[in-house]
Amino acid sequence: MKQLDFAIRQYQETSPVRSGFDEDSISRLAVWYEEDIAPVLEEYSRRPRFRRYASWPITELQHGAKTELRDLIEQVDHSLVDCAQAILETIAPDEILTAMQSEFPPVEQVSSGTFTTDGVTDEEEVEKRMEWNRTDDLLRQLNRFAGRPWEDLVNIQDYFGTQPRVSSVENGIAICFADSIVSLNPRLLPIGNFIVRSMWERIRPSRRLFSESRDYLKMIGSKLGKHLWAKVEDTHRQYESDYDALQHALENFESKQVTDACIALTQVYVATNIKADVSWLGLDSQTVKRGASEIKARMRSLRGPELHDRIAAHLTCLQDLYKEESAATAKLERLIASRRLVVDRDERLVFWDANPVAVSRRQLEFLRLLAERVTTKRAVIGNDLDPTESVSNSALSSMVDRLRKRLPHELSAAVKHNGEGYYLDLPDNEVFVFASQTTCVTQA
Numbered sequence: 001m002k003q004l005d006f007a008i009r010q011y012q013e014t015s016p017v018r019s020g021f022d023e024d025s026i027s028r029l030a031v032w033y034e035e036d037i038a039p040v041l042e043e044y045s046r047r048p049r050f051r052r053y054a055s056w057p058i059t060e061l062q063h064g065a066k067t068e069l070r071d072l073i074e075q076v077d078h079s080l081v082d083c084a085q086a087i088l089e090t091i092a093p094d095e096i097l098t099a100m101q102s103e104f105p106p107v108e109q110v111s112s113g114t115f116t117t118d119g120v121t122d123e124e125e126v127e128k129r130m131e132w133n134r135t136d137d138l139l140r141q142l143n144r145f146a147g148r149p150w151e152d153l154v155n156i157q158d159y160f161g162t163q164p165r166v167s168s169v170e171n172g173i174a175i176c177f178a179d180s181i182v183s184l185n186p187r188l189l190p191i192g193n194f195i196v197r198s199m200w201e202r203i204r205p206s207r208r209l210f211s212e213s214r215d216y217l218k219m220i221g222s223k224l225g226k227h228l229w230a231k232v233e234d235t236h237r238q239y240e241s242d243y244d245a246l247q248h249a250l251e252n253f254e255s256k257q258v259t260d261a262c263i264a265l266t267q268v269y270v271a272t273n274i275k276a277d278v279s280w281l282g283l284d285s286q287t288v289k290r291g292a293s294e295i296k297a298r299m300r301s302l303r304g305p306e307l308h309d310r311i312a313a314h315l316t317c318l319q320d321l322y323k324e325e326s327a328a329t330a331k332l333e334r335l336i337a338s339r340r341l342v343v344d345r346d347e348r349l350v351f352w353d354a355n356p357v358a359v360s361r362r363q364l365e366f367l368r369l370l371a372e373r374v375t376t377k378r379a380v381i382g383n384d385l386d387p388t389e390s391v392s393n394s395a396l397s398s399m400v401d402r403l404r405k406r407l408p409h410e411l412s413a414a415v416k417h418n419g420e421g422y423y424l425d426l427p428d429n430e431v432f433v434f435a436s437q438t439t440c441v442t443q444a
Contacts, residue, residue, distance in 0.1 A: 007036040041269040046337035046354035053262035057195035084145035160291025261317035271295035370424040379421030
């Protein structure tokens with residue numbers, strides 16, 4: 001039985017829903033993560049396809065990405081701001097503002113609750129009265145969107161969880177909006193594609209705000225005999241069209257479930273493995289460290305049982321990682337995950353520690369020869385590259401110098417010269433050479 005299948009089956013025995021979320025189930029869950037999940041995540045995290053899906057929101061959506069989805073995001077960004085500004089301009093005349101204030105006068109709101117200073121002594125009832133002005137609140141929200149308070153709708157620092165949005169600072173303590181706190185916002189979920197969900201939390205409130213603004217303007221316009229909404233209608237229609245296009249694209253793109261699974265399992269990998277290497281995500285180390293801490297805290301929180309269930313569901317989705325691919329592709333990626341150097345001599349692909357290395361045709365031929373002779377350490381000389389074309393030692397040396405600049409440090413250091421030519425100083429079980437077009441696999 002494959003390790004992945006075994007881990008999925010084991011969760012059925014450790015699920016908090018089945019056994020009750022008590023000390024015993026917590027201990028068994030810890031064993032499940034350490035013994036069953038850890039080896040799966042360690043191996044899959046080195047597979048190119050897994051990495052491609054796990055880094056999808058970063059590579060496809062962030063600023064500078066040359067993708068159709070990124071274009072849709074920028075369209076929504078522009079039309080959202082344009083719509084907010086158009087509504088503000090329509091409301092701005094004194095006659096309109098006065099009419100709105102008259103139609104929606106301030107109302108008093110009462111909030112009550114209890115508090116205690118030390119958590120032990122008797123609670124004290126507290127009642128707070130405040131005035132709410134609907135028009136002022138509408139203008140405040142419109143001004144916020146019109147002012148574009150975000151650097152970008154997509155923030156890759158949200159990978160492990162939405163970055164809290166500060167509303168105010170009191171006594172040196174930042175007070176954050178509840179909708180940007182993962183534990184307080186059910187829409188964010190405790191794990192998964194936070195970059196997309198966080199983006200929607202920035203966008204979504206605008207839709208309701210603009211719909212309310214439309215109702216208010218139509219109402220005031222009817223009383224004043226003015227077609228106020230007509231001034232905004234085209235801009236709002238463009239916003240709605242852009243919003244719907246982006247929403248449809250993000251909810252219906254190919255392999256969405258597998259992508260979400262790879263993202264969530266990468267988060268688990270970082271949270272449960274102190275030595276996890278996710279440099280391929282392109283995130284700074286501080287973001288990864290903070291993210292690991294946040295995911296671990298959620299695993300221990302009241303949402304823990306939900307999070308464990310979601311992880312088990314994501315593991316099941318991982319079974320579809322190669323659904324549309326041949327068995328040979330899955331086998332190749334397992335090899336890439338298990339070997340340090342893998343060379344595809346047909347497709348001109350080189351992987352070192354599961355990361356692709358860009359090389360020229362002749363450089364790949366040189367690496368292939370090195371890899372195929374790794375067991376015997378037989379040297380590669382100039383004539384080996386092309387028997388029909390004499391390659392001098394100096395020309396070969398120059399080519400190797402250029403190649404070293406492209407190679408990761410450890411791989412570059414493993415390419416050594418013995419006086420006759422070059423050889424690869426690596427254990428033979430860390431090197432693999434194959435021919436993808438013929439599915440012929442050659443072990444060095």
